[in-house]
Amino acid sequence: xxxxxxxxxxxxxxxxxxxxxxxxxxxxxxxxxxxxxxxxxxxxxxxxxxxxxxxxxxxxxxxxxxxxxxxxxxxxxxxxxxxxxxxxxxxxxxxxxxxxxxxxxxxxxxxxxxxxxxxxxxxxxxxxxxxxxxxxxxxxxxxxxxxxxxxxxxxxxxxxxxxxxxxxxxxxxxxxxxxxxxxxxxxxxxxxxxxxxxxxxxxxxxxxxxxxxxxxxxxxxxxxxxxxxxxxxxxxxxxxxxxxxxxxxxxxxxxxxxxxxxxxxxxxxxxxxxxxxxxxxxxxxxxxxxxxxxxxxxxxxxxxxxxxxxxxxxxxxxxxxxxxxxxxxxxxxxxxxxxxxxxxxxxxxxxxxxxxxxxxxxxxxxxxxxxxxxxxxxxxxxxxxxxxxxxxxxxxxxxxxxxxxxxxxxxxxxxxxxxxxxxxxxxxxxxxxxxxxxxxxxxxxxxxxxxxxxxxxxxxxxxxxxxxxxxx
Numbered sequence: 418x419x420x421x422x423x424x425x426x427x428x429x430x431x432x433x434x435x436x437x438x439x440x441x442x443x444x445x446x447x448x449x450x451x452x453x454x455x456x457x458x459x460x461x462x463x464x465x466x467x468x469x470x471x472x473x474x475x476x477x478x479x480x481x482x483x484x485x486x487x488x489x490x491x492x493x494x495x496x497x498x499x500x501x502x503x504x505x506x507x508x509x510x511x512x513x514x515x516x517x518x519x520x521x522x523x524x525x526x527x528x529x530x531x532x533x534x535x536x537x538x539x540x541x542x543x544x545x546x547x548x549x550x551x552x553x554x555x556x557x558x559x560x561x562x563x564x565x566x567x568x569x570x571x572x573x574x575x576x577x578x579x580x581x582x583x584x585x586x587x588x589x590x591x592x593x594x595x596x597x598x599x600x601x602x603x604x605x606x607x608x609x610x611x612x613x614x615x616x617x618x619x620x621x622x623x624x625x626x627x628x629x630x631x632x633x634x635x636x637x638x639x640x641x642x643x644x645x646x647x648x649x650x651x652x653x654x655x656x657x658x659x660x661x662x663x664x665x666x667x668x669x670x671x672x673x674x675x676x677x678x679x680x681x682x683x684x685x686x687x688x689x690x691x692x693x694x695x696x697x698x699x700x701x702x703x704x705x706x707x708x709x710x711x712x713x714x715x716x717x718x719x720x721x722x723x724x725x726x727x728x729x730x731x732x733x734x735x736x737x738x739x740x741x742x743x744x745x746x747x748x749x750x751x752x753x754x755x756x757x758x759x760x761x762x763x764x765x766x767x768x769x770x771x772x773x774x775x776x777x778x779x780x781x782x783x784x785x786x787x788x789x790x791x792x793x794x795x796x797x798x799x800x801x802x803x804x805x806x807x808x809x810x811x812x813x814x815x816x817x818x819x820x821x822x823x824x825x826x827x828x829x830x831x832x833x834x835x836x837x838x839x840x841x842x843x844x845x846x847x848x849x850x851x852x853x854x855x856x857x858x859x860x861x862x863x864x865x866x867x868x869x870x871x872x873x874x875x876x877x878x879x880x881x882x883x884x885x886x887x888x889x
Contacts, residue, residue: 421506422519428497429520433489440484444477445470456553469553472546475539479787482531483824486524487794488817493520494802495813503803514865517799524795528788535784536681543678562588562613571658573597586613591626593656604633606656624656677780685781692774696767775835775842782846789850790824796857800864824849 448470449456456466497503506516562568568576579590593606608629615622633647680688797820805812828849835845 421511421516424502425493425497425516426519426523429489429493429523432492433485436488436492437481437485440481440488441474441477444481445474448473448477452550452553465549465553469546469549472542472549475542476546478531478534478539479783480825482527482787483790483794484817484821486527486791487798487821488813490520490524490795490798491802491805491813491817494799495805495807496802498803498806503806512865514861520795520799524791528791531791532784532788535787540679540681540684543676547676547678574658587611588613588624591624591629593624604631606631608654620659622658624658625653626651626656627653629654677777680777680780682781682784685777689774689777689781692770692777696770696774699763699767699770771838772836775838778842779832779835779846782842786828786846786850789847793850793853793857794820794824797853797860800857800860803864804860820853824853827852 456469494503497506503516562576562578562581564578564581566577573596575594577592578588581588588611589609591606591608591611595604595606597603606626606629608626610628611624611626613622613624629651631649631651633649635645635647677685677688798817801816801820802813805816807813828846831840831845831848834840835842840848
């Protein structure tokens with residue numbers, strides 16, 4: 418038995434590692450394609466991009482791990498079935514369930530590790546990832562000057578270059594517009610050509626311009642309302658621009674720590690309990706505020722023998738004259754509008770807080786559904802591989818992608834339904850597992866009984882029998 422277990426484990430570990438890194442690579446490429454415009458051309462150091470990719474890889478584990486378990490389990494048992502090794506194992510008197518025993522232990526360890534990762538490491542990775550991605554997207558472009566484009570990257574300046582050399586250093590037909598709000602003056606500089614370079618510490622961008630003219634418009638002297646226009650001609654001059662705003666500035670990570678993806682189980686429970694207390698206290702406050710608008714609450718609930726209170730009835734209002742009826746109706750309408758206006762804002766606030774609670778519950782349940790997904794998809798992949806008896810990256814990949822898409826679509830629909838409040842959190846977050854687990858048990862039964870699940874002849878015979886019975 419130990420040799421058989423080692424054989425199955427070796428057959429599983431290799432494809433699992435390969436498929437895991439392949440899936441991670443594909444997801445990482447999707448991340449780069451999505452944010453390529455926000456990362457390229459901003460002058461980042463290479464380690465900033467590498468750090469961002471590392472954090473992005475950590476956040477993709479929740480999707481890569483279940484898919485890798487499903488794909489590798491199909492490949493493992495499909496390869497064993499294709500090479501008739503499962504037949505040899507069964508002929509030795511070992512059932513498929515006993516042959517799956519070491520795999521169940523390994524996948525259970527993976528599921529527990531996934532739970533620990535999602536509770537301890539994933540919140541930290543999300544915090545680092547989203548904070549760094551935010552700073553990277555807010556960073557200004559390092560391609561400061563482009564041909565034929567007005568550039569406003571430098572505060573108070575607008576720069577336009579008609580043409581540039583291929584090396585990007587030589588400029589032609591340069592225009593620089595400057596507005597000094599403090600001194601209430603404007604200036605426009607034109608130059609036939611120039612050279613652009615940066616100081617060694619990248620602190621300043623220097624434009625060395627030749628053969629140009631500058632027009633400066635300034636306020637008149639004291640007591641004179643007329644403006645003054647000054648014209649300067651130059652053979653050579655320099656314009657220096659501060660580049661401190663183009664360096665990556667890191668935002669304090671504590672500003673992102675309130676997001677639910679950055680919380681562990683303890684923090685999520687604390688947030689949910691504290692928010693629920695706020696809702697309860699808000700409901701009590703709403704009851705106190707609204708009680709003043711209802712005349713019934715102005716009277717004591719204790720019985721008073723001398724109190725003769727009767728609510729308004731339609732026939733009672735009809736006995737009033739027209740002016741009193743109009744007054745009663747107007748007073749009632751004013752109170753209704755007051756209550757409606759007061760409730761509207763509080764109702765919107767209640768909906769927002771309730772949605773926040775549902776989001777926190779979603780993140781709370783995700784830490785458990787990741788482990789459950791690994792077990793459920795293994796329960797599908799292992800018997801399915803034994804049934805189709807195909808290894809490699811051909812048919813197993815197609816089958817794995819189909820089942821993973823079913824899992825992903827159902828879980829996404831359930832999560833969105835929970836966010837909108839259409840489903841209970843426990844139902845919406847676990848509905849995909851509840852759908853796939855019976856399929857896994859069905860496939861396990863079919864594989865254990867050597868049922869030919871994909872034999873079309875057996876299905877044709879079954880349909881022929883059913884139609885013959887209907888005809889009879």
